[in-house]
Amino acid sequence: MFVKNFLAGLALCAAIAAPVAAQKKPAAKAPAKKAASTIPAPLLAQGSSVYKQYCLTCHLADGLGVDGMNPPLAKTDYVLGDKTRLTKVLLNGLQGVDINGEQYRGVMPAQATLTDAQIAAVLTYVRNSFGNKASAVSAAEVKAVRAGK
Amino acid sequence: MNNNLTRPLLLATALAGSFSLYSLTQKATLAPDPNNAGLKLPAGFGALVVAETGGHARHLAVTPQGTIYVKLNSPKNGKGILALHPGANGKAAAVTTGFGSYGGTGIYAKDNYLYASSDEEVFRYKLDAKGEVTNPAQPEKIVTGLINRRQHESKSIVLDNAGNLYVNIGAYSNSCQVKDRERGSLGRQNCPVLDSAGGIWQFRADKANQNYGTGTRYATGLRNVVGLDWNQQNNQLFVMQHGRDQLHDNFPALYDDKQSAELPAECMYALNKGANAGWPYLYYDGQKKQKMLPPEYGGDGKKLADPKYLDPVAAYPAHTAPDGLLFYTGTMFPERYRNGAFIAFHGSWNRAPEPQKGYYVVFQPFKNGKPSGEWEVFADNFAGTAAKAAAGRADHKPCGLAQGPDGSLYVSDDKAGTIYRIMYTKK
Numbered sequence: 001m002f003v004k005n006f007l008a009g010l011a012l013c014a015a016i017a018a019p020v021a022a023q024k025k026p027a028a029k030a031p032a033k034k035a036a037s038t039i040p041a042p043l044l045a046q047g048s049s050v051y052k053q054y055c056l057t058c059h060l061a062d063g064l065g066v067d068g069m070n071p072p073l074a075k076t077d078y079v080l081g082d083k084t085r086l087t088k089v090l091l092n093g094l095q096g097v098d099i100n101g102e103q104y105r106g107v108m109p110a111q112a113t114l115t116d117a118q119i120a121a122v123l124t125y126v127r128n129s130f131g132n133k134a135s136a137v138s139a140a141e142v143k144a145v146r147a148g149k
Numbered sequence: 150m151n152n153n154l155t156r157p158l159l160l161a162t163a164l165a166g167s168f169s170l171y172s173l174t175q176k177a178t179l180a181p182d183p184n185n186a187g188l189k190l191p192a193g194f195g196a197l198v199v200a201e202t203g204g205h206a207r208h209l210a211v212t213p214q215g216t217i218y219v220k221l222n223s224p225k226n227g228k229g230i231l232a233l234h235p236g237a238n239g240k241a242a243a244v245t246t247g248f249g250s251y252g253g254t255g256i257y258a259k260d261n262y263l264y265a266s267s268d269e270e271v272f273r274y275k276l277d278a279k280g281e282v283t284n285p286a287q288p289e290k291i292v293t294g295l296i297n298r299r300q301h302e303s304k305s306i307v308l309d310n311a312g313n314l315y316v317n318i319g320a321y322s323n324s325c326q327v328k329d330r331e332r333g334s335l336g337r338q339n340c341p342v343l344d345s346a347g348g349i350w351q352f353r354a355d356k357a358n359q360n361y362g363t364g365t366r367y368a369t370g371l372r373n374v375v376g377l378d379w380n381q382q383n384n385q386l387f388v389m390q391h392g393r394d395q396l397h398d399n400f401p402a403l404y405d406d407k408q409s410a411e412l413p414a415e416c417m418y419a420l421n422k423g424a425n426a427g428w429p430y431l432y433y434d435g436q437k438k439q440k441m442l443p444p445e446y447g448g449d450g451k452k453l454a455d456p457k458y459l460d461p462v463a464a465y466p467a468h469t470a471p472d473g474l475l476f477y478t479g480t481m482f483p484e485r486y487r488n489g490a491f492i493a494f495h496g497s498w499n500r501a502p503e504p505q506k507g508y509y510v511v512f513q514p515f516k517n518g519k520p521s522g523e524w525e526v527f528a529d530n531f532a533g534t535a536a537k538a539a540a541g542r543a544d545h546k547p548c549g550l551a552q553g554p555d556g557s558l559y560v561s562d563d564k565a566g567t568i569y570r571i572m573y574t575k576k
Contacts, residue, residue: 052502054398056501056502057395057397057398057499057501057502058498058499060498060501060540060541061501061502061540062540062542064542066498066541067546067564068205068222068563069498070498093331095299095300096299103223105299105300105302106300107300107323107329107330109328109329109330109331109332110328110331113332
């Protein structure tokens with residue numbers, strides 16, 4: 001009886017502890033998922049190329065960014081949410097945001113010298129990499145945001 | 150139902166409590182953890198985990214009585230400073246005692262006062278004969294109004310032996326470009342950042358409400374210093390500078406990925422009043438051992454900088470982020486460590502796509518107050534595995550260093566919040 005209750009208690013502790021422990025672990029490194037079939041492979045390839053050239057230094061190859069400095073691109077509202085806001089981050093840069101309760105102090109410089117097509121490609125790529133899955137961004141959408149900014 | 154669940158849980162908690170009490174009484178003597186807290190150390194050394202704070206533990210200070218004060222980058226449960234009271238086995242049972250509602254980096258104990266910084270101010274607390282803070286809610290505000298533009302914002306602090314306080318004020322810029330970190334943007338002449346940042350400021354340690362007007366810019370041309378300490382042998386301030394980032398990103402025609410990962414060196418400087426280390430008008434090439442003209446100011450990777458600026462006294466691998474510096478004055482460690490420097494390298498991010506580096510504590514031998522001989526990795530494997538280090542996904546990132554009253558070396562980790570104690574155990 002004594003032992004049984006103790007074991008039951010331990011099991012309960014474990015059940016409570018397990019999700020907490022899981023949260024503390026760094027996000028599992030998801031292999032770059034194949035994007036939705038509607039997104040053409042050449043567009044993703046172009047996006048990947050832009051990412052490597054302009055984004056990787058700060059956001060790193062796994063898209064998880066740098067603690068306290070450069071925000072993660074995986075599973076954040078900034079990336080998966082409003083496309084206009086996301087496009088403006090590239091056009092205008094960004095600094096000093098809190099994401100998922102953590103402060104990020106790195107400076108994101110404006111990338112306005114990229115073409116509309118390059119921005120559309122890289123945004124589509126990050127919205128469909130690192131475990132993300134979201135709709136594509138078109139060059140026309142980028143052009144509209146740039147015109148209205 | 151609820152009752153049925155609660156009762157065994159309480160029972161288990163009580164049992165677990167008595168088990169830990171039991172194990173405490175069994176392990177009342179000071180000894181390294183069986184796995185040396187996961188660290189790789191030189192022969193004869195051992196390490197234990199003092200506490201898992203779960204916070205972003207930046208710098209730390211240990212009083213002569215053995216109380217450990219840990220500065221958290223952001224307050225945890227409303228406390229920005231944790232007070233740890235380790236038992237005879239070196240382990241702190243409670244990690245929730247604390248005070249100070251502000252986040253920050255700097256903390257330093259000297260002459261019965263504990264000094265701590267937010268990202269804009271410096272406070273001090275009175276310590277009693279037991280090394281306990283007597284006025285946790287009413288510290289004296291020593292310095293106020295320091296610039297914080299959310300880049301290189303941490304204010305590291307140290308005191309000398311003449312009642313002066315030294316505060317790092319990091320440059321809110323990478324290389325003083327017209328547009329910070331933008332590709333091709335050129336450097337500003339007479340860089341205005343240097344008026345209020347990019348250097349070390351000196352204040353009196355015992356005077357309230359000092360500001361830029363009452364302080365002295367002690368040294369300038371330092372991009373960002375996080376680790377600093379006062380060398381007791383030659384009575385001099387030493388600092389570790391974080392070198393500039395993104396040579397390739399901003400000037401891809403002049404620097405490739407590999408050069409950008411290896412340039413510039415992280416530098417140690419020995420400062421005197423009025424020193425100018427030259428940021429943003431130079432960076433230090435650790436391979437050429439030269440001060441180079443940065444591309445923002447017309448450099449091409451070959452042109453040298455104006456030689457008038459201060460030379461570093463030692464250089465370390467690029468981007469590895471030296472966040473803690475400590476001159477070892479204890480007697481626990483073997484003779485060769487005495488008066489040498491320990492440096493906590495937080496680890497890099499700005500080496501991608503090359504492998505990341507750092508996440509270790511280095512020992513730099515000194516002789517007569519100057520670096521003498523090659524540095525060596527002293528405590529390694531904070532990252533957990535080589536693959537985690539290379540990916541920049543370290544389990545722990547060493548940040549602060551402090552020396553305990555018995556000569557133990559304490560290390561804080563601002564990734565997982567672990568507090569380590571490293572001891573020499575060979576008889």
